[in-house]
Amino acid sequence: MNKAFLLIILGAALWGTIGWYVKHLYDFGFTPMEVVTLRVWSSAIMLGGYLLILSPENLKLKHPADIKYFLGTGILSIIFFNYCMFTAIELSTIPVATALLYTAPAFVTILSFMLFKEPLTKVKLAALLITLTGVCLVVGLLPWNLEAVQLGSILFGLGSGLGYAFYSIFSKYAFKKYSSLSITSFTFIVASVALLPFFPYTEKAHLLTDPMVLFYATGLGFLPTSVAYIIYTYGLQQTEASKASILSTIEPVVATGIGIFVFQESFSLIQMAGMAMIIGAVVLIQLYGDIVGKVQLRRKKTG
Secondary structure, eight states: OOHHHHHHHHHHHHHTTHHHHHHHHHHTTOOHHHHHHHHHHHHHHHHHHHHHHHOGGGGSOSSGGGHHHHHIIIIIIIIHHHHHHHHHHHHSOHHHHHHHHTTHHHHHHHHHHHHSOOOOOHHHHHHHHHHHHHHHHHHTOSSSOGGGOOHHHHHHHHHHHHHHHHHHHHHHHHTTTSOHHHHHHHHHHHHHHHHGGGSOHHHHGGGGGSHHHHHHHHHHHIIIIIIHHHHHHHHHTTSOHHHHHHHTTHHHHHHHHIIIIISOOOOOHHHHHHHHHHHHHHHHHHHHHHHHHHHHHHHHHHO
């Protein structure tokens, strides 16, 4: 396995540890939105500092109007998706929340069809159907058991998938002018500024002096955010995006393992089958996109 693949897998695996930090911050009395704020603040400082030292030119807006891209990635995506995901973790379990987060590619497929007129092929429709079936298994709709269904956790879990999908949509516009690392840094900087008025300073500021709170808060912004994005982006620059997306499915595997073995959260075989279907749909879409891309490239060369 080459170095790029290892970096992508390591970055995605670090994303999978997010729930560990979140659960511990909940023990100190922080709400989901406050945990979102702590993650965004620490990440903005670290990513901004990283670029400021190593590549300050990547921290310059090419045009003031470009801020609209980062309002989309920062507020509509990062803040919204993190809030939904952390709330889903609070209402259900880490494995269930992570599985629902991975509905993002399905939302990207639908939004890309609506916004960019990308074709809804039979393969994409099949992947959407597989995703929907997998979600039903994970949340308990299948086998038919309405009493086990927690509507709140489902809505927030799907909301996290939608919010995560927004990142891909807005980034598609920003990629015309900015690198992936610049987009990520601007995203967290904009999100951190947007969250400044909403933290309960008088009630919770004293908690930030607790060494363990600082450990979990900075840890959340460091390893599963700043470091994960940096090494994932570095690996992504050296391999194909479709292969990177497939390798990144290690994230829900790591998150599920933490939920089950560290926090003793229940996750049945049926739910595992559902998660496998959701991950399988992600792999199907990426493999299909890779094949189509190669066919189109071959046609251009021979045409």
